[in-house]
Amino acid sequence: MANTRDVAVGVVGGGPAGLLLSYLLNLQGVETLVLEARSRAHVEQRVRAGVCEHPTVELLRGIGVGARMDAQGMMHHGFSLRFDGRDHRIPLTELTGKCTTVYGQQEVVKDLVHAHEEKGLPIEFEVADVALHDLDSERPRITYTDAGGVRRELRCLAVAGCDGAHGVSRATLAATRPRVYTHDYPYAWLAVLARTPPVHGELIYANHERGFVLHSIRSHEVTQLYLQIDPREEVTDWPDDRVWEECRLRLTAEGFGLREGPLLEKSIAPMRSVVVEPMQYGRLFLAGDAAHIVPPTGAKGMNLAVADVRRLAYALRRLVRHSDPRPVTRYSESCLERVWQVQHFSALMTGLLHRDPAADDFARKLQLARLHNLTTSRAAATSLAEHYVGLPFD
Ligand code: RFL
Numbered sequence: 020m021a022n023t024r025d026v027a028v029g030v031v032g033g034g035p036a037g038l039l040l041s042y043l044l045n046l047q048g049v050e051t052l053v054l055e056a057r058s059r060a061h062v063e064q065r066v067r068a069g070v071c072e073h074p075t076v077e078l079l080r081g082i083g084v085g086a087r088m089d090a091q092g093m094m095h096h097g098f099s100l101r102f103d104g105r106d107h108r109i110p111l112t113e114l115t116g117k118c119t120t121v122y123g124q125q126e127v128v129k130d131l132v133h134a135h136e137e138k139g140l141p142i143e144f145e146v147a148d149v150a151l152h153d154l155d156s157e158r159p160r161i162t163y164t165d166a167g168g169v170r171r172e173l174r175c176l177a178v179a180g181c182d183g184a185h186g187v188s189r190a191t192l193a194a195t196r197p198r199v200y201t202h203d204y205p206y207a208w209l210a211v212l213a214r215t216p217p218v219h220g221e222l223i224y225a226n227h228e229r230g231f232v233l234h235s236i237r238s239h240e241v242t243q244l245y246l247q248i249d250p251r252e253e254v255t256d257w258p259d260d261r262v263w264e265e266c267r268l269r270l271t272a273e274g275f276g277l278r279e280g281p282l283l284e285k286s287i288a289p290m291r292s293v294v295v296e297p298m299q300y301g302r303l304f305l306a307g308d309a310a311h312i313v314p315p316t317g318a319k320g321m322n323l324a325v326a327d328v329r330r331l332a333y334a335l336r337r338l339v340r341h342s343d344p345r346p347v348t349r350y351s352e353s354c355l356e357r358v359w360q361v362q363h364f365s366a367l368m369t370g371l372l373h374r375d376p377a378a379d380d381f382a383r384k385l386q387l388a389r390l391h392n393l394t395t396s397r398a399a400a401t402s403l404a405e406h407y408v409g410l411p412f413d
């Protein structure tokens with residue numbers, strides 16, 4: 020086919036996983052091409068994650084893409100669990116010596132796109148019809164239509180599937196019948212971005228009889244709120260007045276007053292857990308949301324994507340530069356322990372904080388007892404804090 024080119028690693032998806040993998044590989048002398056379905060403006064503005072864990076921050080800083088994060092990100096040394104109408108602080112830094120950094124995912128994406136641009140590394144935006152071929156050979160191929168409508172073929176040594184939960188990579192791997200573990204939670208999140216200064220300097224995770232609410236921070240002027248809702252509800256069921264009323268009720272605490280402001284965005288995020296095992300087939304390797312989904316309560320999805328691609332970059336370098344296939348053979352196995360640790364932590368946070376519509380009064384009392392234990396036992400709080408700031412790599 021005309022319009023064919025060769026590259027060591029074809030990276031499908033230009034979210035945090037694909038961009039970071041591509042950058043790490045190029046730093047190690049492995050050539051890549053990133054294929055992204057959406058436009059540059061779209062990926063740079065897509066608001067999602069807010070919390071970067073300690074190992075993520077160290078990695079970004081270590082590869083020289085952390086300057087804006089260091090200047091604009093907000094270091095958080097603790098967060099509050101709010102229940103029984105008052106705050107119970109988890110002092111992250113006191114318990115672990117580490118902190119988290121609140122810095123939007125779209126800012127991480129902007130920094131990585133910019134870093135590619137500076138080094139002249141290629142990203143093709145607005146590609147379509149991506150298809151993966153010959154994955155069980157040593158020369159897999161990717162075919163796609165570029166932004167100008169031209170059909171192209173990419174011949175590579177490996178394909179990195181970083182195109183999220185609904186991309187072509189997971190769907191292609193699904194045809195090889197991997198084991199897929201899933202769990203759907205009986206609630207969803209209404210995500211609300213409000214132009215109003217956050218009224219508390221740290222995140223508040225509130226457990227309330229009416230349901231969970233998270234008070235998070237985007238900047239000195241912008242507050243991010245997440246409300247537990249019924250998964251059958253739609254954004255139109257939540258006019259602004261209802262959002263503020265519900266936030267006020269669920270965040271009630273002495274001396275705490277919410278300041279209302281214009282709502283800039285509203286969207287609904289489902290609450291789901293998924294793990295695909297193994298995360299690879301032949302020369303296709305899944306990373307990030309393509310391989311697994313965690314409910315957002317633990318603030319872990321992007322951070323887990325970072326942990327995957329760090330391992331994948333190492334394994335692909337060994338394959339491409341040293342013709343050593345052993346690390347890629349073990350890639351999935353080497354990721355899954357952390358994946359399940361993070362699933363465990365995300366499910367724990369989710370179960371502790373949400374109102375399960377099927378739970379009886381006994382279950383509700385147990386939930387409160389667990390929260391009390393976490394906030395009164397130093398050992399229990401330390402374990403929670405260690406997971407929250409991020410388990411060390413390796
Ligand atoms: P992404 O970000 O979905 O990127 C995949 C990219 O692939 C593109 N794509 C394709 N490209 C080419 N061909 C195709 N056929 C394609 N199909 C799709 C897409 O356009 C996209 O650009 O996956 P990635 O890179 O694995 O990153 C994962 C994270 O985005 C995700 O886990 C986090 O946003 C999860 N998450 C959080 N993670 C954290 O670490 N900390 C947080 O505080 C946090 N908060 C959150 C969250 C996710 C949330 N939602 C929306 C579920 C809060 C929320 C509300």
Ligand code: PHB
Nearest residue numbers: 068069235315316317318
């Ligand atoms: C966010 O600010 O987007 C955020 C913060 C903490 C979470 C999830 C999301 O647990």
